[in-house]
């Protein structure tokens with residue numbers, strides 16, 4: 001398959017497939033993988049997909065990401081699928097599902113919100129689906145976010 | 154058993170909870186008037202923590218606490234702002250919780266009360282956080298409506314600044330629990346934000362006061378703030394057209410009550426004060442029994 005040409009196989013780790021095209025970097029950010037991280041990360045963007053037209057794929061070598069962590073991905077890529085790989089074989093496969101609450105991932109657009117002050121506070125949002133759209137509501141000030149991508153920390 | 158430990162948002166209360174507080178307030182009314190004495194909260198200490206001035210709200214809580222035999226310590230807005238420079242709200246709350254049995258918090262940032270409650274060993278009552286919530290105001294508004302009019306089959310007009318007035322926002326939410334018919338009367342620039350109505354059921358329509366004056370039971374007027382307008386001329390035009398005087402009310406039902414979450418500027422003319430419609434001073438008084446009900450709920 002073309003995607004396997006685009007991204008080489010990993011031995012042990014996590015493969016996140018069917019990410020909406022262009023969202024792979026955000027997925028990494030949500031997983032806390034950045035320039036200082038040590039994991040070996042393979043990424044493909046805008047890979048042709050029969051189901052989605054175009055999609056992104058992320059593979060993280062040597063890291064088995066927890067289900068809870070992965071469900072955060074549903075915020076920006078509700079259709080993502082996850083394969084956990086051991087010795088080149090898939091040993092667990094699942095789809096992400098939207099968590100009810102996310103903590104420390106989104107920032108509140110309300111400048112007058114207590115979460116944007118210098119208080120020691122974990123930003124918490126209540127998440128739900130509204131007409132195929134992810135909606136997040138700030139636990140503290142109640143402000144609603146409809147364009148969730150824009151407010152990923 | 155108490156129904157709630159903190160009082161942060163009117164949204165946290167069910168219709169049952171609201172009725173429970175209103176009933177309880179009723180029991181406290183004689184004491185609030187000073188006609189009967191009570192020592193219910195004797196030995197208890199309330200901390201008023203006001204990071205933003207609001208003399209009426211603070212005094213009303215103080216009156217409520219003292220009428221029940223309790224005591225109050227105050228941190229004024231001036232003191233609070235100098236504390237806030239060096240200390241987080243989280244720390245202030247933790248410290249003050251060591252002095253007092255409950256905290257009343259007024260804060261300029263939205264969500265401050267919910268955050269404070271998470272850090273507090275003692276109950277926190279929200280007395281207004283930014284443009285956020287002010288649940289005791291909403292409860293006293295509901296109490297006034299129930300006492301002076303009726304919460305059943307209520308037709309109410311909310312007039313003035315419906316965009317920024319948090320008392321109006323919370324009141325609308327609470328009134329939908331009682332199936333009230335709500336009319337919104339405001340200049341277009343101060344209309345209720347569209348997104349506010351999302352997910353809110355109920356009978357809510359925009360209207361001109363003229364069209365509905367003969368039908369409504371309650372006219373709830375809010376202050377139109379000068380600073381919301383880019384220029385004074387625009388303010389004058391708008392403010393002038395949302396002014397109520399005794400003449401305006403001639404066509405209204407005899408039983409119509411006029412409410413206002415004081416202080417007023419000039420949206421209610423003093424000529425209204427002498428009419429039987431005027432209930433805004435009574436409304437201010439009702440803040441005391443309602444706050445007594447809340448204080449005894451969280452402290453006992």
Ligand SMILES: [Zn+2]
Pocket residue numbers: 108109110113114115138139140141142143264
């Ligand atoms: Zn917020």
